[in-house]
Amino acid sequence: MSTFDLSSSHSDSGRRSGDPRGRSGIRPRRRENTTITPQGTPNRRNTELAMLAFAVVLPIFAYANVGLAMDKKLPGGMLAYGAGMGTLALVAHLAMRRFAPYADPLLLPLGTLLNGLGLVMIWRLDKAGKLLRGNFPAAANQLMWSGLGIALFIGVIVLLKDHRILQRYTYISMAVALVLLAAPAFFPSRAEDFGAKIWIRFGSFSFQPGEFAKIILTVFFSGYLMVKRDALALASRRFMGLYLPRGRDLGPIIVVWLLSILILVFETDLGTSFLFFGLFVVMLYVATERTSWIVFGLLMSIGGAAVVATSEPHVKTRIDAWLDPMAAFAPKPPPGSTEQIGQTLMAFGSGGVTGSGLGQGRSWLIQFAAKSDFILGSFGEELGLTGMMAIFLLYALLVQRGLRTAVAARDPFGKLLAVGLSSAFALQVFVVAGGVTGLIPLTGMTMPFLAQGGSSVVANWALIALLLKISDSARRPSAEPTQATPS
Amino acid sequence: MSDLTLTVMRLGFLAVLWLFVIVAVQVIRSDLFGTKVNPRSSRRAAGTPVQTAPGNGRAAQPTQTAPAQPRQRRGAPTQLVVVQGSLAGTTVALQGQTITLGRAHDSTIVLDDDYASSRHARIYPDQTGQWTVEDLGSTNGTYLDRQRLTVPTPLQPGMPIRIGRTVIELRK
Secondary structure: OEEEEOHHHHHHHHOOOOOOOOOOOOOOOOOOEEEEEEOOOOOHHHHHHHHHHHHHHHHHHHHHHHHHHHHHOOOOOHHHHHHHHHHHHHHHHHHHHOOOOOOOOOHHHHHHHHHHHHHHHHHHHHOOOOOOOOOOOHHHHHHHHHHHHHHHHHHHHHHHHOOHHHHHHHHHHHHHHHHHHHHHHHHHOOOOHOOOOOOOOEEEEEOOOHHHHHHHHHHHHHHHHHHHHHHHOOOOEOOOOEEEOOOHHHHHHHHHHHHHHHHHHHHOOOOHHHHHHHHHHHHHHHHHOOOOOOOOHHHHHHHHHHHHHHHHHHHHHHHHHOOOHHHOOOOOOOOOOOOOHHHHHHHHHHHHHHHHHHOOOOOHHHHHHHHHHOOOOOHHHHHHHHHHHHHHHHHHHHHHHHHHHHOOOOOHHHHHHHHHHHHHHHHHHHHHHHOOOOOOOOOOOOOOOOOOOOHHHHHHHHHHHHHHHHHHHHHOOOOOOOOOOOO | OHHHHHHHHHHHHHHHHHHHHHHHHHHHHHHHOOOHEEOOOOOOHHHHOOOOOOOOOOOOOOOOOOOOOOOOOOOOEEEEEEEEEEOOOOEEEEOOOOEEOOOOOOEEEEOOOOOOOOOEEEEEEOOOOOOOEEEOOOOOEEEEEEEHHHHHHHOOOOOOOEEOEEEEEOOO
């Protein structure tokens, strides 16, 4: 039984000597450090199986509920649908049993439940058939994408022997992520994209590279910060309670900031831009334990957003719609205004505390994006505040398991990777939920797992698989026996 | 379908959704209370992998069988502990496996240390079961006490092995 270290990733900062190279003063930190020994059985696969069964049954219940409310009978495909979801979940679970036996028991069931709920809601909106701009049936497509997502999940679980292998590809992943991020800017703008250029299209097939860039960029940030964090943490002056980094150490954060501003300008997508900058700031903070990075990050993002918002018309429209969501209903609506935010707020309002019941709301009245960006509005109307709180808790639990994995991880790269992946997930949920509820300006991102969107589902399943691999190696009760002879 | 049925289903669904959340939190609880937090400075606590339930004992899982430890000679070390450096506090149970140290990410202990080589040293039991440390041609050397290692050297518990800014020792 081995122990793993709670605070190893930042015990470097015990050295705060005046010497900027920080080599001379090697003092172990005087803070009370602790180690955590897991006591229970480390293999929680049976718990996972039980939770997984629950997570499959719950959407089937929702499915029956929708059918009874809308057609007065149980929906015909209920058993087939349940069997499909159940099989997918079971295959994923079996892969876990074989290839990641010690991983966290909750991540897979939580993902399955959110994915299942999303499928039911999309199917329910398909049935409504009254979306104003073309109601393409999307549930079958989404089910196919979920299947692909699970396939990628299994692929990662089976093929990725150790997450530390990813560290080799630090700079390659930077290049790949930059290409993925930049690519949509070079594709011609289309009316269907509603302003934000975050898609790549080949004929009828379209995909949103930002979702994958999120994961690949996290790999780069982890590899990079693991190597550089000493320089970023130690070489600093103290000023008004903050550690001010040296000018040249500000380089990386300025580069990432410029990149996110470029995304904002050329792809006019506030969400992607915020997600990547926020992700970098969070990881910088975790790697160096310096609050000053968060202060800098907030100042820089506010400054950048303010400048772009005043110059870029699309972003400005979004901000105006956020400041006054009901302006679109005025007798003379301002040009370019959208009714969706106002409609979504009304959906939340009509849902009330316990909601109208599945299949009994009128959320198809939210226009074309009811299944994708605004699916939370549909949930808010039909499940009410109670249901929304449960859904947000599901997301919170998922993020918590990710951060817990980071605490338990035994290698610095794994720690940073787990923190980065779960923060990216959390930031995305915040950006979408905040946008839909009117807390922050609306962006073009999708709610992970819930919303319609192939790239999103596939990428998020890959994200969960990576977290599970890190979790597996962190919770493994002993070191791998008999390493190969060193080469 | 009557309104009553639909109302019951609506509230029932919300209840089941919350039940899922609550059950999930219960699973996490066992993760929180099923662990023992040891002060890192305490040698005794770090030296013995405690298997008993913690003070409250409510949520503790039944104790699990420890991985079968081959019975070794009296006084044989059971644990390798990092005592200084960025990984201070990390322990690895000694179970007859070779432990590799270095910056290479596939090492057993990944050293995040500018003075370590990617494959710096290894610690392994020799034919007689005696734990031995061997430098793998590192740039800055592996030190046992103050002596730079040139040949594989037998280890006694408590002898500090220094690699860059990291200090490691075996413990019983």
